[in-house]
Amino acid sequence: xxxxxxxxxxxxxxxxxxxxxxxxxxxxxxxxxxxxxxxxxxxxxxxxxxxxxxxxxxxxxxxxxxxxxxxxxxxxxxxxxxxxxxxxxxxxxxxxxxxxxxxxxxxxxxxxxxxxxxxxxxxxxxxxxxxxxxxxxxxxxxxxxxxxxxxxxxxxxxxxxxxxxxxxxxxxxxxxxxxxxxxxxxxxxxxxxxxxxxxxxxxxxxxxxxxxxxxxxxxxxxxxxxxxxxxxxxxxxxxxxxxxxxxxxxxxxxxxxxxxxxxxxxxxxxx
Amino acid sequence: xxxxxxxxxxxxxxxxxxxxxxxxxxxxxxxxxxxxxxxxxxxxxxxxxxxxxxxxxxxxxxxxxxxxxxxxxxxxxxxxxxxxxxxxxxxxxxxxxxxxxxxxxxxxxxxxxxxxxxxxxxxxxxxxxxxxxxxxxxxxxxxxxxxxxxxxxxxxxxxxxxxxxxxxxxxxxxxxxxxxxxxxxxxxxxxxxxxxxxxxxxxxxxxxxxxxxxxxxxxxxxxxxxxxxxxxxxxxxxxxxxxxxxxxxxxxxxxxxxxxxxxxxxxxxxxxxxxxxxxxxxxxxxxxxxxxxxxxxxxxxxxxxxxxxxx
Numbered sequence: 001x002x003x004x005x006x007x008x009x010x011x012x013x014x015x016x017x018x019x020x021x022x023x024x025x026x027x028x029x030x031x032x033x034x035x036x037x038x039x040x041x042x043x044x045x046x047x048x049x050x051x052x053x054x055x056x057x058x059x060x061x062x063x064x065x066x067x068x069x070x071x072x073x074x075x076x077x078x079x080x081x082x083x084x085x086x087x088x089x090x091x092x093x094x095x096x097x098x099x100x101x102x103x104x105x106x107x108x109x110x111x112x113x114x115x116x117x118x119x120x121x122x123x124x125x126x127x128x129x130x131x132x133x134x135x136x137x138x139x140x141x142x143x144x145x146x147x148x149x150x151x152x153x154x155x156x157x158x159x160x161x162x163x164x165x166x167x168x169x170x171x172x173x174x175x176x177x178x179x180x181x182x183x184x185x186x187x188x189x190x191x192x193x194x195x196x197x198x199x200x201x202x203x204x205x206x207x208x209x210x211x212x213x214x215x216x217x218x219x220x221x222x223x224x225x226x227x228x229x230x231x232x233x234x235x236x237x238x239x240x241x242x243x244x245x246x247x248x249x250x251x252x253x254x255x256x257x258x259x260x261x262x263x264x265x266x267x268x269x270x271x
Numbered sequence: 272x273x274x275x276x277x278x279x280x281x282x283x284x285x286x287x288x289x290x291x292x293x294x295x296x297x298x299x300x301x302x303x304x305x306x307x308x309x310x311x312x313x314x315x316x317x318x319x320x321x322x323x324x325x326x327x328x329x330x331x332x333x334x335x336x337x338x339x340x341x342x343x344x345x346x347x348x349x350x351x352x353x354x355x356x357x358x359x360x361x362x363x364x365x366x367x368x369x370x371x372x373x374x375x376x377x378x379x380x381x382x383x384x385x386x387x388x389x390x391x392x393x394x395x396x397x398x399x400x401x402x403x404x405x406x407x408x409x410x411x412x413x414x415x416x417x418x419x420x421x422x423x424x425x426x427x428x429x430x431x432x433x434x435x436x437x438x439x440x441x442x443x444x445x446x447x448x449x450x451x452x453x454x455x456x457x458x459x460x461x462x463x464x465x466x467x468x469x470x471x472x473x474x475x476x477x478x479x480x481x482x483x484x485x486x487x488x489x490x491x492x493x494x495x496x497x498x499x500x501x502x503x504x505x506x507x508x509x510x511x512x513x514x515x516x517x518x519x520x521x522x523x524x525x526x527x528x529x530x531x532x533x534x535x536x537x538x539x540x541x542x543x544x545x546x547x548x549x550x551x552x553x554x555x556x557x558x559x560x561x562x563x564x565x566x567x568x569x570x571x572x573x574x575x576x577x578x579x580x581x582x
Contacts, residue, residue, distance in 0.1 A: 092284035092297055096330075108531055117408030119381040123490075127531030128568040139571070180571070260422055264364060264372060267332050271293070 031153035034167050037193040038186065043145035044082075045222040046248030048074045050269050053243060055136055060236030066090055067134055070270045074252045080105035082144060083257040086134075087270045098262050101126075101140075105147040109140065114262045121259055130180040137230040137239040139180060142211070150174060156185070161197060165190040176203070192216065192223035208234045219246045298327040305403055313459025315445040318349035320403040326359070336365035350446050359413055374418040379411045380431060382481055383494075384526045384535035385562050388580050391494035391522040391539050393479055393501060394431075397440040402447055412440050416477075426484040433477040436469050438515055439501040453506060453513075466503030466513035475499075489527030494539065496520040505545065506553040516554050517544035532567030558582055 029037075055067040068090035074083045086099040096117075102110040111124040129141045151171040158167055166187040173179035181200040188195050198211035215227035224246055231238040256266050284299040305319035324345040331338045341359040362376030383392035387410075400409035416433040442449040444462030451458040469475040477498030483490060497519050505516035522539030538561035546554035564578040 092299070095297065108528060110528060115407075117379065118411055119379045121381075123526055123528075123533045123535075123566075125532045125566045125568050125574055126528075128571050130571040131568065132572050260372065260420070260427075264337070264366075267293075267334055267337075 029167070031155045031169060032148070034155060034169055034188060034193070035148055035151070035153045035171070038169065038188050038195065039145055039148055041193040041223065042195060042225075044075055044080075045224065046075075048072070048248070048250055048252040050245070050247045050250050050252070051243050052245045053241060055134070056240045057136055058238050058240070065135075067136070069134070072252055072256065072266075072269055074254065074257060080147065083254075084144070085257055085261070085265075087265050098265055099134075100257060100262050101144075102257070103140075103144045112259065112262060114259075116263075119263075121262060136241075137209070137232050137237055138241070141180070142230065146179070150178060158190075159187075161187045164196055166196060181209075189216075194223055194225055206234075208232065220248050222248050293332050295330040295332075296328065297330075298325065300325050301406065303403070303405060313444070313448050313457060313461065315460045316349045319446060320405075321348035322346060323348075336363060338363050370422045372420040372422070374420075375416075377413045377415050378418070379408075379413055380416065380418065380479075381411060382429070382492075384524045384537045384564070385580075386564060386566075386576060386578060388562050388578060390537050390560055390562060391481075391492075391496070391520060391524065393477075393496040393498065393518075393520055395437040395439055395501060399440050399442060399447060402442065412437065426482050429481045429483075431477075431479040433479075433498070434473075435471055436475055436477055436499055436515065438466075438468065438499075438503070441502060464512060466515065467507070467510055469499055469515060486525075487527070488529075489525045491525045492523065494520065494522040494524070500543075500555060504555050508553065516546065518542065519544055529565070530567075532565055535562075535564045537562050 057065045070087045072085040082103040084101040088094045088097045098114045100112045109126040111126040156168040169186045171184045185199040187197040200209035212229045213225040226243045301324045303320045340361045362378045364374045380394040395412035397412040414437040421428040448459040480495045483492035499515040503513035507514045519542040524537035526535040543557045560582045562580040566576040
């Protein structure tokens with residue numbers, strides 16, 4: 001059932017990408033079709049991906065901390081599951097630490113952290129996908145997405161945002177306790193299906209977090225947000241993220257995402 | 272506890288990447304100061320620590336082999352007031368074929384499931400660092416060892432051979448006092464001599480092995496150790512000295528996700544090989560020990576952890 005559903009939307013997406021004019025001009029997409037395409041192009045581009053991530057964590061007072069990491073992502077072939085491998089370059093006191101996430105769409109993640117100074121592999125409890133990702137204003141969910149079945153979608157309107165034609169998609173969690181937000185508004189580009197902006201509203205209906213895509217580039221055929229920002233409007237913190245050295249379909253093997261490589265990072269992908 | 276200790280760590284890290292590829296140089300400068308608030312201590316100093324430490328790190332990584340070296344230079348102002356240095360790490364890591372990884376040289380070793388509770392992890396710990404409050408990376412003492420890891424679909428095997436026995440680093444009485452069961456009191460500078468290490472010979476080397484595999488949501492492991500108790504908890508009447516009695520450990524562990532958290536269970540049988548007949552009061556008896564732990568996120572960015580240990 002689930003697989004049929006995915007295949008169905010994969011076909012829809014193929015049509016949407018192959019015939020953009022037809023998809024845009026003649027056929028109106030349903031909210032869940034927009035959500036599916038958004039999910040696919042935002043969180044799942046390529047079979048796998050390698051990227052160097054630079055983060056600036058800016059406190060309300062202007063104090064700045066930085067993170068630099070290499071991230072490897074591998075999508076499962078037939079499900080929405082993903083595996084992530086993260087190697088920390090900076091700051092110096094965490095350099096060489098590695099972090100691995102098995103992201104499951106239907107259950108809690110599995111997460112491991114390796115601290116080379118202690119030769120310690122630690123399993124990390126991961127029942128809350130709303131936790132901060134490496135201390136930033138992005139949560140795990142903001143990095144790897146939510147399962148499509150967890151939200152109800154509606155298209156509020158279609159409008160231009162800085163000259164880009166967008167769908168304004170509203171996502172409302174089916175289980176209010178299962179999400180950080182009570183609803184989310186996403187301005188999704190009609191061509192790339194990447195979000196230009198996302199607004200997160202809390203239980204009181206107040207805006208607390210804003211995502212902005214600042215630069216989108218085409219990397220081997222995949223439109224990719226190369227500069228992004230997450231701003232917490234309540235505590236005035238923000239995180240700016242720059243992607244560099246982006247590669248898709250590099251041929252990552254499943255065995256990289258194991259304890260063996262956690263202890264000895266694959267140098268062909270991580271310099 | 273009537274002793275109060277105030278500690279302060281100042282840490283500054285740096286990293287330099289030279290122009291030539293794949294060599295990394297880094298390190299840190301750290302100051303650690305700690306003093307007791309009362310002055311009735313049997314130790315040689317009222318400071319728990321007053322040290323400056325510079326760590327230099329050099330790493331070279333190729334496609335099949337990696338070298339890592341770490342040297343600490345430090346000045347101890349609390350007790351001996353002199354400079355010293357220590358090689359913290361100096362190993363070569365390389366791959367042999369598709370399934371075998373080697374790590375040879377001075378290295379930190381850790382396995383097992385407990386959080387600061389060790390059963391099957393019979394590798395050297397540094398309790399001095401732990402009690403004076405050094406950075407986390409000093410909780411373990413390095414061992415000169417060869418580690419071989421063999422990966423295959425059935426189970427992963429890791430074997431560590433430590434030619435020369437490496438004991439735990441325990442308080443000596445000079446900076447940190449401790450309870451001496453023979454004297455029946457807390458001792459400091461008047462502590463009896465240092466324990467005698469097992470003679471350096473092949474038969475006295477340490478072997479530790481682990482066989483592990485994933486079973487469902489759990490990572491299950493079997494452990495074996497042949498060597499010596501890491502603490503000098505035996506006494507040799509002829510030598511008039513504390514000794515490290517012979518020890519074998521047989522153990523098992525499992526760790527995996529349960530009800531949204533991580534659950535772990537580990538047990539080990541400590542076989543006191545010098546005291547088979549249980550007739551020597553100066554040697555430890557064989558014992559069984561186990562622990563269970565559970566960790567779960569109770570809110571975003573807040574994790575609770577509970578461990579239970581029993582002997």
